[in-house]
Structure formats: C-alpha cells, structure tokens
Amino acid sequence: TQILSVSSLLQVLFFGFGWLFFMRKLFKDYEVRQYVVQVIFSVTFAFSCTMFELIIFEILGVLNSSSRYFHWKLNLCVILLILVFMVPFYIGYFVVSNIRLLxxxxxxxxxxxxxxxMYFFWKLGDPFPILSPKHGILSIEQLISRVGVIGVTLMALLSGFGAVNCPYTYMSYFLRNVTDADILALERRLLQTMDMIVSKKKRIAVAHRTMFQRGEVHNKPSGFWGMIKSVTTSVSGSESI
Incomplete structure (x- = not known):
C-alpha cells in the first residue's frame, strides 16, 4: 500500500509538471481550448517519467522486483493504449470535426x-521479423516492436533534420558583427580605388592623345590584323628587292 501511494503521488507530480510545461512552454503563445489534448499529453508525460523512474529504481535496487515488474507492466500497457489507440483516434476525430461536410x-x-x-500500423511489421509464435497477434510485444520501429525511424529523420537545420540557424552567432565604422571604412576604400582607376584612365587617355598628335598611333598597326598586315608588307617588300 505504501509503495502504491508513493508511486501514485509521483505520477500526480509528473502529471502536474507536464501540464505546466504544456501551458507555459509549448503553447504559451497559443490559446488551447482542447483540454483533452492537455490531458493526453500530461498523462503520457507522467507515465513516461514513471518508466524512467522505474529504470533508476532498478539500478539503485529500490523496491522489490515484483512491485517494479507490476508497475512497469502497468505503465507500458497505459502508454501503448495512449499511443496506439487514443492519440490516433483523437487526431482523426479532430481532423473530421474541422470538415463541415463530415x-x-x-x-x-x-x-x-x-x-x-491500424491497418498500415500492422502492415508495417511485415518486412521485419516481428511476429513470433511465442506471442499472440494482439500481445504487448507486437505493439512495442512496431512502436519501436516507428520511433527509431522518426528519431533518425529528426536527427538528420536537426543536424542540417541547427548550424544553418545558429551560424549567425559565430559571425562578426558589422558596425557602421566598418561600412564607412569600406566606402572610403571603394572611393579611393575608383579615384585611382579614374586617374589612371586619364593618364592613358592623355598618353594616347599625345601619341596621336605625334602620328604614332595613326601609322603604327594595331591589333591582330595590323600585325598580319605589317608582316605581309615586309614580305612583299623583300620579294620586290
């Protein structure tokens, strides 16, 4: 009786903590009117924490083995009932409730x-060696195995998404902040570079103008065709000689 009262008290505490966590952290910016959602989340959170507590009790040797096994089996049955039956049914009920035609x-x-x-959930276990003659079709082992396959797959997908999304999201924290002084310094460097380019262009234009006035640019062949013309002219001159 004392063990049952302590376990019930801890489950009530876990339930209250899950309720506060749901309202203060997960949905603090939203108005949740579906109290069934809060109850299901809090109950699932409470029994999950209780299973973690039983693992710690198993390591530390708290309580006897028969009571730990009883509470473990009870928590496992309740969590499977919530995950396989209550949560999918309520999600379907909530989706249908938002459709006016239905x-x-x-x-x-x-x-x-x-x-x-349930059909797809059960067919999920066909490619895996889940079905065993030692256990029945509607046994706890069948449900746990399928929930484990789905859970591991979802955790792998979420881990891959987090491994890509987390550096992309928090990369800005490792970059150096650009101040107004840095922008002004770069603008000054850009203006200096543009002034230097303009001055060099002016020098080139003045040099071309001077050469044109002297007649060097007009007489001197330029470009690829000018080189060919000069070569052909020199060859024809040598032949005439």
Missing part, C-alpha cells in the same frame, strides 16, 4: 481513419 457523422469517419491507421 461534421454530422464525425464519429464514424474518425473510426474509419483509425482503422486505416
């Missing part, structure tokens, strides 16, 4: 969506 028969269509989910 509003009158929302319970029926929610059941249809849940049965569709």
């Amino acid at each position: 509003h009158r028969q929302k319970l029926l269509f929610a059941c249809v969506l849940w049965l569709t989910f």
Whole structure:
C-alpha cells in the first residue's frame, strides 16, 4: 500500500509538471481550448517519467522486483493504449470535426481513419521479423516492436533534420558583427580605388592623345590584323628587292 501511494503521488507530480510545461512552454503563445489534448499529453508525460523512474529504481535496487515488474507492466500497457489507440483516434476525430461536410457523422469517419491507421500500423511489421509464435497477434510485444520501429525511424529523420537545420540557424552567432565604422571604412576604400582607376584612365587617355598628335598611333598597326598586315608588307617588300 505504501509503495502504491508513493508511486501514485509521483505520477500526480509528473502529471502536474507536464501540464505546466504544456501551458507555459509549448503553447504559451497559443490559446488551447482542447483540454483533452492537455490531458493526453500530461498523462503520457507522467507515465513516461514513471518508466524512467522505474529504470533508476532498478539500478539503485529500490523496491522489490515484483512491485517494479507490476508497475512497469502497468505503465507500458497505459502508454501503448495512449499511443496506439487514443492519440490516433483523437487526431482523426479532430481532423473530421474541422470538415463541415463530415461534421454530422464525425464519429464514424474518425473510426474509419483509425482503422486505416491500424491497418498500415500492422502492415508495417511485415518486412521485419516481428511476429513470433511465442506471442499472440494482439500481445504487448507486437505493439512495442512496431512502436519501436516507428520511433527509431522518426528519431533518425529528426536527427538528420536537426543536424542540417541547427548550424544553418545558429551560424549567425559565430559571425562578426558589422558596425557602421566598418561600412564607412569600406566606402572610403571603394572611393579611393575608383579615384585611382579614374586617374589612371586619364593618364592613358592623355598618353594616347599625345601619341596621336605625334602620328604614332595613326601609322603604327594595331591589333591582330595590323600585325598580319605589317608582316605581309615586309614580305612583299623583300620579294620586290
């Protein structure tokens, strides 16, 4: 009785902490009117923390083995009931409730969506060696194995997304801040470079003008065709000689 009361008290504390975490952190900027969502999240959070607590009790040797096994089996059954039956059914019910054409028969269509989910959930275990003759079709092992496959797959996808998105999001913290003084210094360098280019262009123009006045530019062949013309002229001159 004392063990049961302590476990119940801890579950109530975990439930309250999950409720506060849901309202203060996850949905602090949103107005959540679906209290069933809060209850399901808080219950799942409480039983998950209780399972983690039982793992610590197993390591430290707190409580006897029979009570730990009983609470472990109870928590596992409740979590599987929530994850496989309650959460998918309520998601389907909430989706159907937002469709006006299906509003009158929302319970029926929610059941249809849940049965569709259960079909694909069960067919997920066909490629894997999950089915064993030691356990029945509707045993806890069958549900845990499929939930484990889905959980590992989702964790791998989220880990890959986080590995790419996190550096892209927080890369700006490692970059040097650009101040107004840096911008002014770069603008001054740009103006100096442009003045230097303009002065060199003026010098080139003055040099070309001087050479043109002396007749050097007009007589001297320029470019590729000018080189060919000069070569052919020199060859013809040598032949005439």
